[in-house]
Amino acid sequence: xxxxEDTPLEALPGRYLKADALFRFxxxxxxxxxxxxxxxxxxxxxxxxxxRLRKALNIxxxxxxxxYVDVVLREGExxxxxxxxxxxxxxxxxxxxxxxxxxxxxxxxxxxxxxxLEQGVSFDGAAxxxxxxxxxxxxxxxxxxxxxxxxxxxxxxxxQGALPYNAVTLPWSELRxxxxxxxxxxxxxxxxxxxxxxMATYNLDRFRDFVFNSSFLKRYFIEPALGDQIRNExxxxxxxxxxxxxxxxxxxxxxxxxxxxx
Ligand code: SF4
Ligand code: SF4
Numbered sequence: 577x578x579x580x581e582d583t584p585l586e587a588l589p590g591r592y593l594k595a596d597a598l599f600r601f602x603x604x605x606x607x608x609x610x611x612x613x614x615x616x617x618x619x620x621x622x623x624x625x626x627x628r629l630r631k632a633l634n635i636x637x638x639x640x641x642x643x644y645v646d647v648v649l650r651e652g653e654x655x656x657x658x659x660x661x662x663x664x665x666x667x668x669x670x671x672x673x674x675x676x677x678x679x680x681x682x683x684x685x686x687x688x689x690x691x692x693l694e695q696g697v698s699f700d701g702a703a704x705x706x707x708x709x710x711x712x713x714x715x716x717x718x719x720x721x722x723x724x725x726x727x728x729x730x731x732x733x734x735x736q737g738a739l740p741y742n743a744v745t746l747p748w749s750e751l752r753x754x755x756x757x758x759x760x761x762x763x764x765x766x767x768x769x770x771x772x773x774x775m776a777t778y779n780l781d782r783f784r785d786f787v788f789n790s791s792f793l794k795r796y797f798i799e800p801a802l803g804d805q806i807r808n809e810x811x812x813x814x815x816x817x818x819x820x821x822x823x824x825x826x827x828x829x830x831x832x833x834x835x836x837x838x
Contacts, residue, residue, distance in 0.1 A: 577622070577749050578696035580709065590694055590713030593729050599712045601692055601732075602723030609719045611677060613691065615667040619660040621645060623777045623817075624744040625685040626658065627810050630781075632683035637781040644671065647774075649765065655755040656765070658778055660685070686741040692720060693729060695742075697749040706749055708742055744814060748777075751818050759825045769824055776817035780810060783817050796833045 585592040593599065604610075621629070630640040641647070641658070649656045662668040672680045678688070686695075692714035697706040710729045714721050733739050760770055776783045786792060788807060798806075806813040819830035 577620070577745070577752060578694075579706075579749065579753055580696055580698045582701060583698070585698065585709055585711075588696075588711060590711030593693070593710045593712055595730065596728060598726045598728060599692070599721070599732075600724065600726050601714070601720045602725045603720045604723075605677065607719050607723070609717055611673060612717055613715055614670040614673045614678065614688075617662075617668075617670070619662075619670065619685060619687060621658045621660055621685055622741075622745060622748055623780070623814055624741055624748070624811070626778055627780055627814060628683040629680060629685070631810075632680040637779045641779060653755065654758050654760065654765065655752060656774065682737075686738065686745065689736040689738040689741060690733075692718065693732065695745065697746065697753075699753070704750060706746060706753070708746060740811070744811065747815060747818050751777075751821060754822070754826065772824055773821045776820050777814070780814060780817070784813055787813075787816075795836055797836055798833050802832060 580588070591597075591599070626637060626640060626645075629644070630637050633640065635643075644661055646659045646661055647656045648659060661671065663671050663673075670678075672678055672684075678684050690710075692712060694711045694713045696709050696711070698709045699706045727735070733742060760767060764770060765774075775786065784807070793803075802812070802816075806816050816832055819832050822828040823830055823833075
């Protein structure tokens with residue numbers, strides 16, 4: 577995810593798209609470059625991508641993380657990135673690429689949905705709330721921009737089913753931004769808080785197990801309606817996880833839970 581702070585967006589690579597800007601794009605199986613964009617790429621997965629992909633594959637989140645991703649800590653960062661492992665073939669193809677296209681299409685990652693747009697988050701100064709910004713930035717070999725249909729960013733998101741992803745990307749990026757400074761002290765990322773933060777964001781099935789099958793509910797009060805929701809639905813649980821991370825790492829209180837006194 578790219579963060580821009582007080583950055584002139586027009587000066588960045590690609591064409592910065594305001595809300596009403598138009599771009600042309602169409603992709604279809606008959607196009608000459610079909611599937612070329614699913615090879616030789618670094619595909620970063622956000623927590624919501626993991627949540628959806630593990631649903632597509634019908635496996636728990638820890639099995640998905642074990643089998644399908646590399647967890648990497650980039651220099652100067654304090655929270656890891658999660659990258660989809662590519663196949664061992666010559667072209668480093670996406671593991672979900674089949675001869676007929678994407679085998680997880682209904683649950684494909686956010687980056688794949690947004691393409692040919694790139695998404696970033698722009699922050700004004702030190703304000704904690706950001707806004708999503710978009711750039712038209714197709715690959716050189718991509719023939720989609722020569723094909724007929726015109727879109728605004730919003731109509732593209734709707735068409736591609738990207739709106740639920742956008743809705744989680746914003747709170748996720750605001751949380752990730754807090755990790756620009758080392759919050760771990762001497763314990764490092766592999767300490768208990770670091771492990772908890774990773775679980776609450778990327779390993780959602782384990783996190784649900786933690787909330788409902790540990791002493792958590794004896795120590796923290798959650799409104800019953802919210803409790804039902806996060807027991808049964810993934811997206812509210814993920815947003816709850818973001819709030820929990822802010823609380824355990826920086827002691828930022830959340831309206832979603834409160835410590836039981838005594
Ligand atoms: S390179 Fe562009 S047009 Fe070709 S398959 Fe990928 S997205 Fe579609
Ligand atoms: S997840 Fe699907 S759309 Fe995305 S790179 Fe892999 S095969 Fe292509």
